[in-house]
Amino acid sequence: xxxxxxxxxxxxxxxxxxxxxxxxxxxxxxxxxxxxxxxxxxxxxxxxxxxxxxxxxxxxxxxxxxxxxxxxxxxxxxxxxxxxxxxxxxxxxxxxxxxxxxxxxxxxxxxxxxxxxxxxxxxxxxxxxxxxxxxxxxxxxxxxxxxxxxxxxxxxxxxxxxxxxxxxxxxxxxxxxxxxxxxxxxxxxxxxxxxxxxxxxxxxxxxxxxxxxxxxxxxxxxxxxxxxxxxxxxxxxxxxxxxxxxxxxxxxxxxxxxxxxxxxxxxxxxxxxxxxxxxxxxxxxxxxxxxxxxxxxxxxxxxxxxxxxxxxxxxxxxxxxxxxxxxxxxxxxxxxxxxxxxxxxxxxxxxxxxxxxxxxxxxxxxxxxxxxxxxxxxxxxxxxxxxxxxxxxxxxxxxxxxxxxxxxxxxxxxxxxxxxxxxxxxxxxxxxxxxxxxxxxxxx
Numbered sequence: 214x215x216x217x218x219x220x221x222x223x224x225x226x227x228x229x230x231x232x233x234x235x236x237x238x239x240x241x242x243x244x245x246x247x248x249x250x251x252x253x254x255x256x257x258x259x260x261x262x263x264x265x266x267x268x269x270x271x272x273x274x275x276x277x278x279x280x281x282x283x284x285x286x287x288x289x290x291x292x293x294x295x296x297x298x299x300x301x302x303x304x305x306x307x308x309x310x311x312x313x314x315x316x317x318x319x320x321x322x323x324x325x326x327x328x329x330x331x332x333x334x335x336x337x338x339x340x341x342x343x344x345x346x347x348x349x350x351x352x353x354x355x356x357x358x359x360x361x362x363x364x365x366x367x368x369x370x371x372x373x374x375x376x377x378x379x380x381x382x383x384x385x386x387x388x389x390x391x392x393x394x395x396x397x398x399x400x401x402x403x404x405x406x407x408x409x410x411x412x413x414x415x416x417x418x419x420x421x422x423x424x425x426x427x428x429x430x431x432x433x434x435x436x437x438x439x440x441x442x443x444x445x446x447x448x449x450x451x452x453x454x455x456x457x458x459x460x461x462x463x464x465x466x467x468x469x470x471x472x473x474x475x476x477x478x479x480x481x482x483x484x485x486x487x488x489x490x491x492x493x494x495x496x497x498x499x500x501x502x503x504x505x506x507x508x509x510x511x512x513x514x515x516x517x518x519x520x521x522x523x524x525x526x527x528x529x530x531x532x533x534x535x536x537x538x539x540x541x542x543x544x545x546x547x548x549x550x551x552x553x554x555x556x557x558x559x560x561x562x563x564x565x566x567x568x569x570x571x572x573x574x575x576x577x578x579x580x581x582x583x584x585x586x587x588x589x590x591x592x593x594x595x596x597x598x599x600x601x602x603x604x605x606x607x608x609x610x611x612x613x614x615x616x617x618x619x620x621x622x623x624x625x626x627x628x629x630x631x632x633x634x635x636x637x638x639x640x641x642x643x644x645x646x647x648x649x650x651x652x653x654x655x656x657x
Contacts, residue, residue, distance in 0.1 A: 233649050236370035240362060240642050242634050244276070246340060248358035253338050253347045256319030259291075262386040262407075265313055266292035269361075269384070277365045279372065285410070291386035293407045295415075296361075298368035301377025305419030307575070307651040308381045309364045309644055311357035312388025312407065312602065315349030317628075324628075326501075334628045343634050350630035351426045351620035357384050359618070359637055360424035363644025370649060378652040381418060383411055388602050392440035394561045396503040396518040408602040412609055419655070420575035422647055423603045423615040424640070426632075430592045431583055432615040433576040434492035435607065437525040437566035438600040441497075441535055442518055443475065443542065446555040449515040460550035463513030465504055467551050471519060472499060474545035478538050490526040493566055494596035497523045524598045527566040535560040564600065567607025569614060575647075578654055579614045582646045586639050616643065 251272045257265045266284045273296070274282045285293040294313065317324040320333050338347035347354070364382035371378045385407025450458045460467055479497045482488065488495040500522050505514035521538075525531055539558040546552055569576055583591050606613040618636040623629035 232370055232374055232376075233646055236366050236649055237642050237645060240366050240638065240645055242638050244362045245358050245637055245641055246338065246345065246634070247276075248272070248361050249338050249345065249347070249350070249354060252313070252354040252358055253349065254336055256336070257314050257349070258318035258323060259314045259387050259389050259391055260288055261290045262313040263290050263292040266294045266384070266386070269294055269313075273361065273365065277369060280365060280368055285414070287386045287407050287410045291407065293386055293411055294382075294384040295411070296364060296368070296382040297380070298372060299379045300372060300375065301379075304377050304379035304652060305655045306379040306381055306416070307648055308383055308418035308421045309360045309424060309648065310383045310385065310408070310421055310602070310606075311353050311360045311424040312385045313357065314386060314389050315354065316352040316389050317349070319348055328628055334626070340634065344631050345634055345637070346623050346629050346631050348629050350632055352389060353425055355620065355630070355632050355637055356424035356426055356617040356640060359641035360384070360644050363641045364648060366641075366645045367648035371652065376652060377656065380648050380651070383408070385411060385602065390438055390522075390562065390600070392442075392520065392562055394440055394442040394520065394559055396442065396501070396520065406602070406605070408605045412605065417609060417611060419611070420573070420651075421603065421606045421611055421613040422575065422579060422644065423601055423606075423613060424644060425601050425615055425617045426620045427599055427615065427617055428594050428597060429619055430594050430616070431576070431579055432492055432594060432597060433569040433571050433573070433613075434527070435567055435603045435613075435615065436493040436495070436598055436600045437529065437531070437564050437604055439523045439525065439531040439535075439563040440561045441521040441523055441538065442559045442561075443471065443521065443538070444557045444559065445471065445517045445551060446557075447515055447553075450513050452511050452513055455513060458513050459553055464517040464554070465514065467549065468502060468504075468517065470546070470549050470551060471517065471542075472502075474542050475499060475519060475521065475538070477545065478541045481541075482534065482537075487528075488526065489596045490528070491568070492594050492597055493526045494598045495524060495526050495529070496598040497521055524600055525566050527568050529566065531560060531563045531565075564604045565608060567604045567613070569607060569612045573612040574654055575612045575651075576614045578647055578650060579616060579643075582643050582650070583616060586643050586646070616640070
């Protein structure tokens with residue numbers, strides 16, 4: 214079948230095969246590691262990605278000057294890096310997406326509640342014996358670098374060949390999950406998410422490939438995510454009057470009772486039928502406990518907050534699960550000294566689980582390209598509990614698939630990630646080949 218006067222499919226396929234082979238040969242570790250050096254040169258906390266986005270823009274525009282690169286501000290200090298390549302009219306857009314911010318902020322002043330006190334992690338990357346090490350590579354600098362190089366390679370090849378296409382790359386700001394629930398004077402983030410900002414300002418893509426470290430294979434289903442805050446309230450009193458406190462000894466003396474009750478709820482939640490649904494699985498865990506004032510430990514605090522991260526499967530109602538937790542705690546604590554405390558369970562940051570059919574064009578294409586790159590059948594993935602901004606694309610009705618390299622903690626410094634450079638190269642070539650073949654797949 215001809216399209217816009219172009220050659221028949223047989224010739225197009227032959228040309229596409231040669232174009233693909235030439236383009237993939239030009240994807241090298243040098244470009245990936247160079248992009249990774251720029252990404253890892255300075256901290257990129259959530260909502261503070263703009264300096265990194267501007268540095269990356271300068272580097273990418275010099276490396277691929279024929280392509281269009283732009284920095285889109287998000288909030289006061291955040292930003293998205295956006296690139297788009299178009300030729301022809303009415304082509305459905307494929308978007309490669311990752312994010313600029315790291316899970317932790319990259320400085321001891323921001324991260325010590327999680328990592329403990331110590332020096333800041335080193336910036337930059339180190340390459341040795343075929344492995345690359347650095348801070349924030351798993352979330353998500355390494356797959357972001359691979360996606361950038363894969364996009365630039367495919368866009369350059371398609372533009373040079375004059376082939377109709379519409380491709381885009383989004384390295385978003387504020388891509389890591391963060392709770393907005395406050396606790397004991399701490400403030401939640403007020404920066405908007407980069408993907409939400411992109412969807413509000415730009416035409417929606419036809420399909421998305423999310424570049425993120427994860428399991429070896431493809432995820433076309435993704436669990437949802439939410440944050441819960443369990444709050445117990447009483448009246449404050451002095452430590453010297455602890456026996457007259459409600460509860461006796463003060464809230465903190467009974468923290469274990471609260472955590473045990475939450476863990477019992479979690480065990481029920483993840484163990485019941487339906488907790489593993491296809492590629493997704495439920496999970497929940499206590500990530501923070503906040504109470505009292507370090508400057509006034511002579512006072513027994515009036516508030517105990519326990520913060521929980523919740524991952525959901527398709528069909529779950531996070532509001533219902535939060536109410537189940539509240540009812541469970543009311544029952545579990547009714548026979549304890551905590552029974553007279555005021556109990557609330559608050560919910561925030563709800564993102565519903567989403568499913569893209571495995572037969573959707575982008576999912577079928579990604580599977581074929583993944584299997585070609587790895588030389589084996591893609592493994593069957595079950596019960597995955599990691600969630601990304603892919604849920605936002607699915608919520609907008611956009612077919613989305615996730616794939617990327619695997620990372621591991623550096624044995625010498627668990628704050629750093631380690632990746633195999635060959636696997637990173639393989640991922641970049643997967644992104645490039647999917648982008649190269651997408652226009653032919655959708656040219657119908």
